[in-house]
Amino acid sequence: MQEVRQNAAPGRKGKLTPVIINHYVRLVYRGALFLGMLFLYIMGKVQGKELMLGTLESNPLLLRIIWIVFTVEMACRFFPSRIESPGSQKQFLRNYQKTGETHIEIQENNATMLVLIIWIAFNMVFWGLFQAGIVGEGFMLLLSCAYSVCDMICILFFCPFQSWFLKNKCCSACRIYNWDYAMMFTPLVFIWNRYTWSLLVLSIGLLLRWEITFYLHPERFSEKTNAYLRCANCTEKLCTHKKQLHTLWKSIAQFSAERARALRK
Numbered sequence: 001m002q003e004v005r006q007n008a009a010p011g012r013k014g015k016l017t018p019v020i021i022n023h024y025v026r027l028v029y030r031g032a033l034f035l036g037m038l039f040l041y042i043m044g045k046v047q048g049k050e051l052m053l054g055t056l057e058s059n060p061l062l063l064r065i066i067w068i069v070f071t072v073e074m075a076c077r078f079f080p081s082r083i084e085s086p087g088s089q090k091q092f093l094r095n096y097q098k099t100g101e102t103h104i105e106i107q108e109n110n111a112t113m114l115v116l117i118i119w120i121a122f123n124m125v126f127w128g129l130f131q132a133g134i135v136g137e138g139f140m141l142l143l144s145c146a147y148s149v150c151d152m153i154c155i156l157f158f159c160p161f162q163s164w165f166l167k168n169k170c171c172s173a174c175r176i177y178n179w180d181y182a183m184m185f186t187p188l189v190f191i192w193n194r195y196t197w198s199l200l201v202l203s204i205g206l207l208l209r210w211e212i213t214f215y216l217h218p219e220r221f222s223e224k225t226n227a228y229l230r231c232a233n234c235t236e237k238l239c240t241h242k243k244q245l246h247t248l249w250k251s252i253a254q255f256s257a258e259r260a261r262a263l264r265k
Contacts, residue, residue: 019236020156022083026073027152033066034145041142067195070148074181074202078209085155085236087170087177090229091213096220097227104222111165112175118165123186130190140187141196147184157242170239172229175221178210 016024077084080092089095126143129135154161155171168174181203188196219225227233 015237016241017235017237018083019085020238020241023085023152023156027149027156029069030145030148030152033069034142034149037142037145041138044138063195067199070181070199071202074199074206077178077181077206082235085177086172086228086234087174087236090172090220090226091178091210091217093217093220095226095228096217097233099225099227101224103224104218105224106175106218106222111167115161115165115176119183119186126187127190137191140190144185144187147187151180151184155238172234172236173223175214179207182207 077088080089080094086095126135126140130140159171161176162168162171162174166175171177182200185196185200185203188200191197214221221229223229231239
């Protein structure tokens with residue numbers, strides 16, 4: 001923590017950076033998409049049938065908008081961008097800033113493989129429910145939308161993969177950052193539709209691009225060898241943002257506790 005404070009760029013405290021604003025924009029429209037999908041799913045259940053996917057297919061404009069939104073998001077990840085997280089941008093040569101160090105330090109592959117195994121096992125539960133006929137295609141599509149919201153929550157507020165398994169200092173150092181779309185669209189494996197499968201294929205392509213770059217150029221993924229990942233060069237400043245949110249939450253909890261004590265008197 002001391003190193004983070006020492007390396008932090010001056011004059012940026014308290015600001016919402018363009019990268020964080022981009023994250024919040026995604027959180028809003030992904031959240032709206034999830035709520036819309038949830039509404040269609042509930043309506044289908046009320047009427048006693050799986051209407052959601054059929055409703056979308058009967059309204060090609062809506063389905064195409066959904067497909068275009070995520071296709072554009074993923075397509076942009078294949079190219080350098082100033083409004084994307086440094087965590088996803090460290091793979092590019094233009095963002096490789098040599099430090100003179102030769103020792104590469106990255107999270108152990110054991111932790112990475114553990115995350116992969118846990119994710120597959122977790123989704124196998126839904127696969128079993130799907131095969132048993134307990135849930136249908138509509139639920140799997142809704143689950144994918146829920147994952148898309150959770151993805152932004154992990155970035156902006158709390159990431160269990162970071163805290164419990166990988167132990168990386170922040171998203172910039174995350175070993176699996178560009179796994180997000182492949183993880184997000186995992187449930188689409190069960191939906192045989194040209195829109196859903198094209199999203200899945202593109203997300204897998206993004207993951208493969210990431211992994212191939214990692215194994216060919218691991219020096220780009222280590223803070224020791226790539227100064228781009230150091231706190232002083234960070235364009236995201238999520239650590240400051242999260243600290244402010246935690247402070248706000250503690251202040252609200254303290255105020256609530258004080259009000260509760262006052263009302264008991």
